[in-house]
Amino acid sequence: MDKIKIGVLGATGMVGQTIINMLANHPWFIVTEVAASERSAGRTYEEVMERRWNISPQIPEYARKLKVKECAPGLDCEIVLSALDSSVAGGIEEQFAQAGYAVSSNAKNHRMDSDVPLIIPEINADHLELIKKQKKSRGWKGFIVTDPNCSTIELCIALKPLQDKFGLEKVMVTTMQAVSGAGYPGVPSMDMIDNVMPYIGDEEEKVQTEPLKILGTMSAGDVKPLNAKFSAQCNRVAVRYGHMECVSIKLSKKASEKEIIAAFEGFHPLNDTRLPTAPKRPIVYLRNYDRPQPKLDVNAEGGMACSVGRLRPCNILDYKFVVLGHNLVRGAAGAAILNAELLKAKGYIGK
Amino acid sequence: MDKIKIGVLGATGMVGQTIINMLANHPWFIVTEVAASERSAGRTYEEVMERRWNISPQIPEYARKLKVKECAPGLDCEIVLSALDSSVAGGIEEQFAQAGYAVSSNAKNHRMDSDVPLIIPEINADHLELIKKQKKSRGWKGFIVTDPNCSTIELCIALKPLQDKFGLEKVMVTTMQAVSGAGYPGVPSMDMIDNVMPYIGDEEEKVQTEPLKILGTMSAGDVKPLNAKFSAQCNRVAVRYGHMECVSIKLSKKASEKEIIAAFEGFHPLNDTRLPTAPKRPIVYLRNYDRPQPKLDVNAEGGMACSVGRLRPCNILDYKFVVLGHNLVRGAAGAAILNAELLKAKGYIGK
Amino acid sequence: MDKIKIGVLGATGMVGQTIINMLANHPWFIVTEVAASERSAGRTYEEVMERRWNISPQIPEYARKLKVKECAPGLDCEIVLSALDSSVAGGIEEQFAQAGYAVSSNAKNHRMDSDVPLIIPEINADHLELIKKQKKSRGWKGFIVTDPNCSTIELCIALKPLQDKFGLEKVMVTTMQAVSGAGYPGVPSMDMIDNVMPYIGDEEEKVQTEPLKILGTMSAGDVKPLNAKFSAQCNRVAVRYGHMECVSIKLSKKASEKEIIAAFEGFHPLNDTRLPTAPKRPIVYLRNYDRPQPKLDVNAEGGMACSVGRLRPCNILDYKFVVLGHNLVRGAAGAAILNAELLKAKGYIGK
């Protein structure tokens, strides 16, 4: 099989760099194009990144000599992964879809559009059905698929098996999010040394609304949102990678702690699909009294698993627990890649 | 007026040091005794603290030459402030009370005893009535008064005006607590650099139970606990001073944001009492979108005020907000001092 | 006496904010003008700083309603303190000097000009003599006086008494500098959490060259640089305020540890001048085995004193020690203010 050609839009940011790293030696995909803003275009990726590459010791060999292009159709690839900033992502992604490209986007712009799938492959692969509607209504040859906000992804993964087994009514979550979530340069050191920032722009709204779509059901060609209530408080803390979330939930049916842990540990929805980037265990339940912790658990299953721990009764809702996910891997770069893999497995690309 | 003689039990720890600092030049009190473990006893405070004083540039002049004594009755003072570790506090405080001393304790041991007042002067000064019962039932010449856990104090101060005006039914709180709350050496750097610890021993239980007593009402000589539900998730973050708390509340009556802020800002219960350490404003409400923050707000009113911000509706309960308090000052040393001042103002000491 | 009118150029940055804070209630000066970039001009300081003020809980009352102006002559003041970025400082400061203003600059642009004084009042007040030459050669009605780089200032203060008493031949210094030295947003959190940055642009060159001018002597109207060698290695560490410097020195004459400490502690060059912002002790020598430390010592004498400790023999040069100074106060805002005070005391302004 020839590998599918991939372009990376916004290849110079932290999410873009992480995509570049994760796609080295990918069994299905090959990065043929890296694109960024106009001022980077024309030089090699290596030249552009000389003072900007900062997520690993060095740029993967394969990407060094790629010529950086502008973010506009004309790229030699079948699918683009978009790690663009939301200030520009909307229009650019539309241009690519119109021009016939598949777009797997990490940007927020189209997530809540009613004809755009907002996908976590372990949860709602069937929402890809929206693509047909999208292409038709917009008259596009290509299409856009999105992945959720980083905090939303790990939350939804932890919730999905509970929703399936016990029904989900209320979810309260307080996050303690890593600085890499804000990109680079992102959060100033002055705000993080000996400090907590109790505010992240737009974040609470995303965490309160995206899950309803993700955990919703396809019905007559549309996503019918989950009938549940989410409330979020989002904070930034002095951690590089890994968003911690303290979650309280109200379920529809009674469930014992044992049953809930069994649901977490029995959650293997992609075992048949064999997507290369999918973790064997999307949820790793930790029995230690003080876990998960970013320093120990953020890289579980290459950063693609969510670590859950400290399940215990809640005096107000039913249960509380803590969930941790790698915001750049599971929450962004890996999410866009996994969606691309799903598109391939389902025959939307690579035919 | 002669100043009232005070002894500090556990004077070498971080809370003890903070008490020593706060009592320099106190208008009502004079520290005449510093007491600590057997191995420190016999040397001057300055000698004992040479390699241990670590909360300010230097030991206050007045305390340097005080001889460190063992923590046993016989001290030349009328009241002792106990900053003892809970592993030893219980018995020692009882000995002092039995021997006729007033004890203002920061330790958890006696907080929930039905005949021991658990006091925040702005909230439940009337609970001092328990002292009479305590002395009688225990046959003590002295008595014990306690202050709450550090996280509990700032939470209750923020809640009290809401309870008074609108009734309080449910409180969910997720804390992000400073390392000084664990004393010194306390939390290892290995656990705090680039990390969050989602567990603090005993803390959630304290935050869930102590408020019910503090916010309860005196009834026939006993404290009738508040009929409300508290649920807490407690985390340790890389901050030196200041516990941040993300709170969601359900009230009995409808209240607008404006009314709630007015309640916060109108909360001045001690204005008549004129306790020297009491903050003018126990609650400082901040209108900035990203406040409170430890780096900016922890020292509000000398560390004795709680800073509240980000009031907004909650999708599940009624409202959410963030509260910050200085755990060592408002949450420990200052709490024990303020209780001692209340005891003086109410005539329990210094007659 | 009427207060002297001061304008602050670059009033919105961290150094500018610190100047605004330090000049509240100044006995000699009154801030009448705040100036910044074109896009800030026209609004009140309060409006401009709503989301940018971040060095203290709130903007001093006096500055809130000041109208922000552009950085161009025409301001109603006698002297301007320049906290401008070096990318624009050079030309703007010249315009002000030409237009008759006294300029006390914190920018690097003119520091090494042969006719511009580079002043630390405790060290080389006599270098103000260059002003005459400067005005003459440039045909300006006003003039520019500069203060040194933040790391340079504390180093030179520690060295001056040793130079005076024992002669100074070689100075090796390795710095561990606070992030506030890079302004705001400045150093990204991604670079400081669990990390050290072994590079600060231009810094080593400044530390190696500026001291030679500062510690030089006036000779026939020019500064004759000190004949000594400086070598610097500069690092950024996860500290908010306070540059730490590990220094090794070679002296011309033999000196005992006792004599050196006596030199540090006997250094009171400004006692006659009574400049309001001058610290009583420019150098605080600490005898503790593990000091100075930023957390304990950065605010010595309101941040205007340098803390020195750990004097011990060096196997290669003569002695080693550690020095700490508050980079924003002693190293920038306070330096510009102190120079302005010196100008007043010496009759250059406020006549």
Add this chain to the structure above:
Amino acid sequence: MDKIKIGVLGATGMVGQTIINMLANHPWFIVTEVAASERSAGRTYEEVMERRWNISPQIPEYARKLKVKECAPGLDCEIVLSALDSSVAGGIEEQFAQAGYAVSSNAKNHRMDSDVPLIIPEINADHLELIKKQKKSRGWKGFIVTDPNCSTIELCIALKPLQDKFGLEKVMVTTMQAVSGAGYPGVPSMDMIDNVMPYIGDEEEKVQTEPLKILGTMSAGDVKPLNAKFSAQCNRVAVRYGHMECVSIKLSKKASEKEIIAAFEGFHPLNDTRLPTAPKRPIVYLRNYDRPQPKLDVNAEGGMACSVGRLRPCNILDYKFVVLGHNLVRGAAGAAILNAELLKAKGYIGK
């Protein structure tokens, strides 16, 4: 070939844990014994470490069921790796050596003994010759080999090729050391958040004396120390893993930057020996302007390589550079393992 049986003394500390991790699947060695203090003895390693394992997500499978023994001869192994605290290491190691065991120690106690090799395999494998003398003079059936202090190791590795090619006369070094160097719990968070500690007990002395022995030459059965001068200033900074060192050196011969970098990059002394844990490149020279950094470079070659960068002329000595090494791997656990591998390769064990 049967694997050589290894015991780990002090298996519960951070260095011990790192040894346990690094020896999983070792081609030559098998851990048959884990030993620790009396109070741990008798339980399985898993039980003992339940709340103490903290350097990786989980204990390697192979070690879980090992029974923890006391640190006394009688263990079923040929060699012991000692990660004991220096307060007890001295005597225990002697007992093992006397009883016929080979001891590869990470403790400081015997490092400077004239008959004990202080070994970095890349540098002074020939010093193993001291073993014969040691066994004879002490009448032991076994023997002790030591590895140096963590800061010393990376410094000496960086210096060795320069010594070989150009001669080494003076070395000044200022360190910024990671907290893991102090073990666990080790450095309190209160001392590291927003702070630098300019003191590490005993460290400067170790860095000033150990290199002279390591870089010395065997002469008539004794180590003749290097005739050079070292001066060190040691600091603790808020980094988990990786000691940074700013080094200035004076060489005997003139050398260009190019020649020095060539010396760094051409340093492959163990290529013939093929020790399993030896890095291919003991020194990785980085050409980036801002490297090495702990966050990017600490794990070079599995943590066994030292990263060097920023070579530039020094105004006082000849050159300056920065070196970074993983203190727990290259500087402790890996050092003891590499020495054990050298003992095997040279026929001292595993005959």
